[in-house]
Amino acid sequence: MKKESSKEAIRKELQELGSSLGAVDSTPGFRVPDAYFDQLPNTIQEKVLEKTSPSAFNLPFLVYRRLVPVMAVLLLLAGIAFSLFMMRSEGIRDQLATDQLDAELEYFAYRTSMDHDLLYDLVLESDLTADELLFGLEPGIAEGENGYDEIMEMMFEDARYYGIESSYLLSSLD
């Protein structure tokens, strides 16, 4: 390392300034743990490798800073949507629990030779309200050709919406 002056030159400069600091031993008394400087190069090498190796999360800081609030908002929206869905499902579930609707569903399943549990699940996942179901499943309407077709159409539509194959739905119908 290049140095303009030895300790002597610095002392001389201090003397010229009228300071006695030049006469003091300039070792400041700081210490390091044993073998610190033997280990430091390896620690630095590891840190260099860690900081420069490609990572899945190796995004620039600014991207991170923008991504975090966006992700938080998306998570919040997803949470709200999920809560609404659960509230609605719970509402229908409660309504399905009424004896009248359950009996209607059982009857409809019997009439169409459809699996009762599958019908129950489809109704739970559908957008149909309890009133629509009760109206659609009225024996008189369901028995009539139009009523049956209407309900089947609604169910197929809902099944498509929820990604249930029409063929799977048909296979469960006799």
Place this chain on the structure above:
Amino acid sequence: MRQYTDEELLAMFFEGDNPNYAFSLIVRKYQEPVYWHVRRLVISHDDANDIVQDVFVKAWKALGKFRKDSALYTWIYRIATNEAFSFLNKKKRRYMLPLVDVSKQLEETLEADVYYQGSEMEKKIQTAILSLPEKQRAVFNLRYYDEMKYEDMAKILDTSVGALKASYHHAVKKIEQSVHGD
């Protein structure tokens, strides 16, 4: 181990087969002066240890763009000084501390540091140094402890030689007053 010159180290890094090895030699050459420079500014060993590691990580990342007409020695010292100042500024902002309180906190760190074993006189000098403004502290340390040329200090601190001399002289007067004044 043979001590390479900066020019040799840079040639090994840019033209050799193994830049990692060349960089490890740069670390070995500069780890101690950089550590002591940072340690005198931030006082705590743990803080200095973290900062020195960051200094060399930054140096590694930026060395590819290093302009060979400047000196490696002052370039590394410049990174180290900036990292230490930035650490102290963060500390100030985090605790919303005015300058006086930062000095006080550094004094407390010095008192509590198990890796500080200075004599009473050394402690007095360190305490007096800690009462100086940050940049003046760096000027005093670089001149008094590192015995650095004003021209090199000018490159590190981005200040004219005249201003550095004036700053050093002021610092010496203040320390003198503080050590012998009471």
